[in-house]
Amino acid sequence: MLTLIKNGEVYGPDYLGKQDILLAGTKIAMIGKSIPTPEGLEVKVIDATEKKVVPGFIDSHVHLLGGGGEGGFKTRTPEIMLTDITKGGVTTVVGCLGTDGFTRDMKSLIAKARGLEEEGVSAYCYTGSYQVPVRTTTGSIQEDLILIDKIIGVGEIALSDHRSSQPTIEELERLTAEARVGGILSGKAGVVNIHLGSGERGLEYLEKIIDKTEIPPTQFLPTHMNRDEELFQKAIAYGKKGGLMDFTTSTTKRFLEEGERKCSKALVRALKLGIKLEQITFSSDGQGSLPDFDRQGNYIGLQVGRVTSLYEEVRDAVLSEGLDLATALAVITKNPATILKLKNKGEIKKGFDGDLVLLDHESLEIDTVIAMNQVMIREKEIAIKGTFE
Numbered sequence: 001m002l003t004l005i006k007n008g009e010v011y012g013p014d015y016l017g018k019q020d021i022l023l024a025g026t027k028i029a030m031i032g033k034s035i036p037t038p039e040g041l042e043v044k045v046i047d048a049t050e051k052k053v054v055p056g057f058i059d060s061h062v063h064l065l066g067g068g069g070e071g072g073f074k075t076r077t078p079e080i081m082l083t084d085i086t087k088g089g090v091t092t093v094v095g096c097l098g099t100d101g102f103t104r105d106m107k108s109l110i111a112k113a114r115g116l117e118e119e120g121v122s123a124y125c126y127t128g129s130y131q132v133p134v135r136t137t138t139g140s141i142q143e144d145l146i147l148i149d150k151i152i153g154v155g156e157i158a159l160s161d162h163r164s165s166q167p168t169i170e171e172l173e174r175l176t177a178e179a180r181v182g183g184i185l186s187g188k189a190g191v192v193n194i195h196l197g198s199g200e201r202g203l204e205y206l207e208k209i210i211d212k213t214e215i216p217p218t219q220f221l222p223t224h225m226n227r228d229e230e231l232f233q234k235a236i237a238y239g240k241k242g243g244l245m246d247f248t249t250s251t252t253k254r255f256l257e258e259g260e261r262k263c264s265k266a267l268v269r270a271l272k273l274g275i276k277l278e279q280i281t282f283s284s285d286g287q288g289s290l291p292d293f294d295r296q297g298n299y300i301g302l303q304v305g306r307v308t309s310l311y312e313e314v315r316d317a318v319l320s321e322g323l324d325l326a327t328a329l330a331v332i333t334k335n336p337a338t339i340l341k342l343k344n345k346g347e348i349k350k351g352f353d354g355d356l357v358l359l360d361h362e363s364l365e366i367d368t369v370i371a372m373n374q375v376m377i378r379e380k381e382i383a384i385k386g387t388f389e
């Protein structure tokens with residue numbers, strides 16, 4: 001199937017100017033000025049005049065099965081549906097388990113990722129959950145990475161949080177070493193997605209491991225680094241040592257009042273403080289719980305994370321914080337693709353996957369979403385059965 005997207009302002013995420021883009025099969029076949037409509041072939045032509053064309057968004061931390069439970073059974077959060085993902089312009093997700101790594105398991109997570117792939121988006125998983133030792137599928141982290149295509153790393157491993165399994169630094173070193181070697185042997189990132197709570201120890205374990213072992217800082221993708229000012233400051237110090245930082249875009253009014261840093265502002269501040277753009281990503285924590293505890297650790301209530309918050313924060317960074325679009329887009333396109341070694345993802349380049357989002361020129365609202373050259377949302381209309389094909 002051929003799709004010709006005409007005359008859009010293209011950000012790959014770097015600005016490429018007015019270009020036509022030809023999609024063939026599931027790939028970007030050509031990018032160029034005024035590509036002629038191929039004769040005698042069935043081509044879907046999309047007029048992107050007055051639109052910006054950007055890479056499909058990558059959400060590196062989504063509770064595909066739902067999560068939660070921190071307030072008891074009634075607070076389990078719901079499984080994600082395809083349109084929860086595509087209406088946010090997201091065309092690639094990485095699934096994880098959280099606090100409840102007991103009633104939700106890796107077999108279900110892998111099956112859910114496969115289901116989403118059948119529906120047209122790209123989906124991967126981290127093996128494990130908050131807990132250490134990591135509950136794998138094959139019995140070993142290395143074999144999960146080597147044998148199960150959907151598994152690209154380990155997580156979300158909880159540190160500095162009252163809900164963590166209180167792992168020792170040796171246990172964390174060991175599982176990270178296993179993830180690294182499993183990644184190397186399978187050509188994957190083998191990244192360890194770390195859940196940071198607001199505990200005093202903060203990033204201590206990670207700093208010690210990258211200081212005293214051969215494990216590089218890029219082996220860790222620590223998330224929730226914007227959850228409060230103290231952790232944000234620690235993240236900046238960690239970033240100066242080459243550490244990566246992922247900011248969580250799902251939030252609540254109360255969290256922001258309690259000191260959580262809004263992602264659009266955290267991005268601008270981190271750049272101003274000298275953190276390099278390629279060290280920074282956003283992820284949504286979609287369908288994960290956003291639980292509230294008092295100072296004594298008593299449960300107060302919870303809300304549910306939304307994948308749509310991912311691009312909302314990027315759009316705010318541009319419209320409210322004055323960041324340029326190419327810079328803001330990088331944290332949900334090229335950066336996660338590079339860090340997680342997601343081949344052919346995150347950029348508008350010949351040979352890369354046909355994952356594209358068309359934005360309204362002025363409002364930057366999502367207009368059309370194309371995943372693997374299938375139109376999932378067209379002129380803001382959501383395809384009922386997933387795609388318009």
Ligand SMILES: CC(C)C[C@H](NC(=O)C[C@H](N)C(=O)O)C(=O)O
Nearest residue numbers: 067068098099224288289290291
């Ligand atoms: C970053 C904050 C706001 C949310 C964060 N969510 C999770 O980690 C996922 C959740 N525990 C689940 O298992 O569904 C948190 O709880 O700290």
Ligand SMILES: [Zn+2]
Nearest residue numbers: 156195196224
């Ligand atoms: Zn988390």
Ligand SMILES: [Zn+2]
Nearest residue numbers: 098156285288
């Ligand atoms: Zn989470």
